Amino acid sequence: MFDRKTLLVTGGTGSFGHNFIRLVLAQHDPEQVIVYSRDEKKQHDMRLEFDDPRLEFVIGDIRDREQIIRAMRGVDYVFHAAALKQVPSCEFFPMEAVQTNVVGTHNVLDAAEMCGVQKLVVLSTDKAVYPINAMGQTKALMEKITLARAQTARSSVVLCGVRYGNVMYSRGSVIPLFVQQIVRGDPLTVTHADMTRLLLPLVEAVKLVTYAMEHGGQGDFFVRKATASTVGTLAQATCRLFQVQDNIKTVGVRAGEKMHEVLISAEEYSRAEDCGDYYRIPCRKERDYGEYFTRGIVSSQLAREGYTSENARQLSISEVEELLLSLPEIQRDLESWFQRTGARRIAA
Numbered sequence: 001m002f003d004r005k006t007l008l009v010t011g012g013t014g015s016f017g018h019n020f021i022r023l024v025l026a027q028h029d030p031e032q033v034i035v036y037s038r039d040e041k042k043q044h045d046m047r048l049e050f051d052d053p054r055l056e057f058v059i060g061d062i063r064d065r066e067q068i069i070r071a072m073r074g075v076d077y078v079f080h081a082a083a084l085k086q087v088p089s090c091e092f093f094p095m096e097a098v099q100t101n102v103v104g105t106h107n108v109l110d111a112a113e114m115c116g117v118q119k120l121v122v123l124s125t126d127k128a129v130y131p132i133n134a135m136g137q138t139k140a141l142m143e144k145i146t147l148a149r150a151q152t153a154r155s156s157v158v159l160c161g162v163r164y165g166n167v168m169y170s171r172g173s174v175i176p177l178f179v180q181q182i183v184r185g186d187p188l189t190v191t192h193a194d195m196t197r198l199l200l201p202l203v204e205a206v207k208l209v210t211y212a213m214e215h216g217g218q219g220d221f222f223v224r225k226a227t228a229s230t231v232g233t234l235a236q237a238t239c240r241l242f243q244v245q246d247n248i249k250t251v252g253v254r255a256g257e258k259m260h261e262v263l264i265s266a267e268e269y270s271r272a273e274d275c276g277d278y279y280r281i282p283c284r285k286e287r288d289y290g291e292y293f294t295r296g297i298v299s300s301q302l303a304r305e306g307y308t309s310e311n312a313r314q315l316s317i318s319e320v321e322e323l324l325l326s327l328p329e330i331q332r333d334l335e336s337w338f339q340r341t342g343a344r345r346i347a348a
Contacts, residue, residue: 001214002028008075009035010062010108011082013042015170016123020079020206025052036060036071037082062104065111072111077213078120080108083139086172087127087256090135101138105145113155121212122146122161124221126198126261129163129268129306133256143221150219151287160216163223165198165261165309167205169329174231178238179333187249188239193232195253196260196309199323200226211278219283222275223263228312229320237320241330242337243345264307272307279307 002024009017012035021033036058037043043057060067062082072078083101084090090097105122112120124143127136143161150159169175174197178188208224216222229237232248239246253259264272264279273280284291305311315323324330338345 001210002030002077004029004031005076006030006032006074007034007077007079008072009033009079009081010068011037011080013037013039013046014081015167015202016081016205016209017079018046019202020081020209021050021055023206023210025050025054030054032056034058034071034075036062036068062108063099065107068107069111069114072115072117075115076118078108078112078117079209079213080105080120080122082108083123083142085125085135087133087135087254090138091133091256094134094138097134097138098141101135102141102145105142109146109149109159112157112159113149116155117157119158119160119213119216121209121216122159123209124161124163126163126165126263127258129262129265132258135256147219147283150283153218158216158218160212160218160220160222162208162212163221163263164200164205164208165226165263167200167202168323169327170202174234175238175324175327176329178235179242179330182238182242182244183337187247188235189249189251190231190235191251191253191257192259193230193235193248193250194259195231196228196312196314197231197234198226198228198261198263198309198312199234199315199320200224201323201327208278215275215280217282221281221283223279223281223307225277225279225307226312227315227319227323228261228309229315233315233317233320237317237324240317241321241324241334243343259310261309262306263309266304266306269306 007030011017032054034056038061040059058071060071062068084097125139128139128143131137131140146159146161166173181188204224212222235248268281
């Protein structure tokens with residue numbers, strides 16, 4: 001799919017971009033992969049780590065319309081991962097979130113149309129569904145901008161997207177925090193033991209994006225089916241893996257945080273297509289004002305609930321342990337922990 005093609009990844013030095021680019025270079029033969037981001041230090045480190053002549057690094061901000069247009073000339077496929085993602089940062093500085101997540105996305109879509117890109121995949125989040133914080137609200141607008149552009153389809157570029165929740169062991173997620181707390185001998189802090197989260201390894205998030213690139217039609221959004229657990233179960237499983245006594249402290253639900261992740265709303269679920277490991281949420285292919293002003297749908301067609309971390313299959317402590325052990329980062333942390341403590345590792 002990517003052989004002899006030129007790809008551009010906005011926010012390419014982040015957790016997703018890093019792993020996605022590694023997969024593309026290992027399993028395909030792209031002509032070029034352009035890493036577009038603001039952080040010159042991360043680009044330098046990535047350049048040394050990958051040492052691959054197919055990589056090109058471009059310093060730029062998606063807020064800069066002219067720069068993203070220049071960077072996108074000659075590009076076949078675009079993966080739009082650049083965003084302000086931290087909930088507190090977006091709450092404190094909502095206009096910065098608007099400038100990056102909304103205006104920046106608008107610039108990326110403009111550039112894709114102007115430069116004749118074949119297909120563009122935008123990366124969204126569970127927080128965009130029934131959003132309660134500025135991060136989710138701006139990502140919801142990002143989706144709306146993409147869908148509105150897809151409906152008008154004034155160019156040949158195919159616009160589609162994906163949604164996923166907190167990726168396991170991604171930067172800023174709870175699992176590396178738990179590991180750090182165990183290493184320091186601190187209690188594991190959980191917001192609420194019954195809070196649920198979908199457990200999606202980063203490799204599955206990468207596969208979701210490649211699936212969208214391969215199968216996505218105009219305006220399609222895709223969601224990966226995943227298992228889930230409570231935060232309390234996740235904390236207990238982490239303690240068991242590191243063979244430490246449960247020492248869990250409840251700190252309370254933080255501002256802007258939901259008890260359960262919602263990846264597909266009830267309204268979207270009514271028209272979603274089950275694609276096996278994925279759900280496809282189609283958009284209406286052309287703008288029909290009657291659907292908004294004069295016509296509706298029969299209420300019996302509406303789903304009562306969407307797809308959430310609460311109604312996904314819940315894993316037991318042992319099952320979460322097994323899933324955690326599949327993460328290379330956890331394997332590395334466990335090896336370091338048992339070398340440091342001198343304890344004998346017992347198989348989970």
